[in-house]
Amino acid sequence: MGLKGAKVGIIGGSGRMGSWLGGLLEAQGAEVLRSGRSSGLSAREMVRQCRIVVVSVPIAATIPVIQDIGPLVPQDGLLMDLTSIKKPALDAMLRYSHSQVVGLHPLFGPAPESKGLSIVVCPGRGQEGLDWITGIFQKSGIRLVFLEPETHDRMMGIIQGVNHFATLALALCVKDSGFNMRELLDCSTPTFRQILDRIRAMLEQPSSLFGSLLMDNPFAEGSLQTYQQSCESLERIIRGGDRKAFQGLFESLDGFFNKEGETS
């Protein structure tokens, strides 16, 4: 019995990413059930009716949910998750289920633009499930990025962890600067205004999301150490007034961010 035509159950199907995936699957002809806060259906009840199950809950809840429903997914079924940290989720899905397993991480925010979407795919177990879900994404024009879970998490330690950390630290520094918002807005440069917009966008999302990206990703701590070292190198150059070293740093960054992109 193939997965084509199998019912899909999304745990957290009324959340933002769960809704997005549910809509996409329905548009490709799948029958989708949703459990979640606003539905009357419990996750366990729903999973018993489905051969394909997607876990789309906050990062911190992902492992307990997998532990709970993983054993209920049939061996020829498919278990997937949508969280931003892949190694712990894959490990848990492989451990607590006998089904096929695929880990997914959509590389876009809660309000995806329709063009140029990418999704990270971490194959876990089974070929049919992998072919089914990647086929659906490809039909929807979504670009696939295949990665090992550990490589993914290492990258996200930088792309999400350090990036969010630097923005939050700057936000804290601005708050502690002694100036109020009115004064700061009056004197904003275009790049600072961009930072203020970015800070506001972060603060509109649940703090637990960023807390998880920084605390639950096993590679975030190492990335934060690299960031700390970068801050220290840069500070040393600035404190020493070493303009030649500062210029050298700029040139090496240019080599990485501009030149490397050109040749590859």
Added chain:
Amino acid sequence: MGLKGAKVGIIGGSGRMGSWLGGLLEAQGAEVLRSGRSSGLSAREMVRQCRIVVVSVPIAATIPVIQDIGPLVPQDGLLMDLTSIKKPALDAMLRYSHSQVVGLHPLFGPAPESKGLSIVVCPGRGQEGLDWITGIFQKSGIRLVFLEPETHDRMMGIIQGVNHFATLALALCVKDSGFNMRELLDCSTPTFRQILDRIRAMLEQPSSLFGSLLMDNPFAEGSLQTYQQSCESLERIIRGGDRKAFQGLFESLDGFFNKEGETS
């Protein structure tokens, strides 16, 4: 003899901000001379022909240029500068000239959009010169932000100094992450892509500009200390896995960046 109709000389008039101001003054009917690398006119020769003089050279060159040409500006003339650090420039203009003095800092980049431009005005000496230049800006639809030079520099220690510092430190950390640009681009989230764009935009400008903003602003060092403390507080919370403290931090930031803006 009023300033209206007086010749304006811009030192560094072929540079980006000098060109912008020259064009704006000409559009308002002023006669503008320019000295600079590509003009045959030396700064001293030009200043001798002008009653209004604008210094628009890199920050590190500003004080020496003011020292050189300040004494040549007539007492009823007007000396101005366009640099991003105001206290040292104002101090030098007041010290080396007997003319009227106004410090200016356009709060926009080298390619100003036509709408919503703001400029910081630091009055130095004389009312007529101040009225003349602010009148021209107002006629051009530019919003004026009056500030003490020291207050301006303190704010720019954050708005430019820490902001650029955090971006450069992140750039350095990304470069040292062990991933290449191709891999990073493949896995970029929208906010990370924004950061990459910002880094590339910085690297297109001369490193000396950012070096000066971080090394020549007397208040940048204090701001960098505040940033370091912010990084340390945040790291402590993350290392300790203190999700309650993390949430509290988020809420206090929300109070500052969102709530305060609403009530003012």
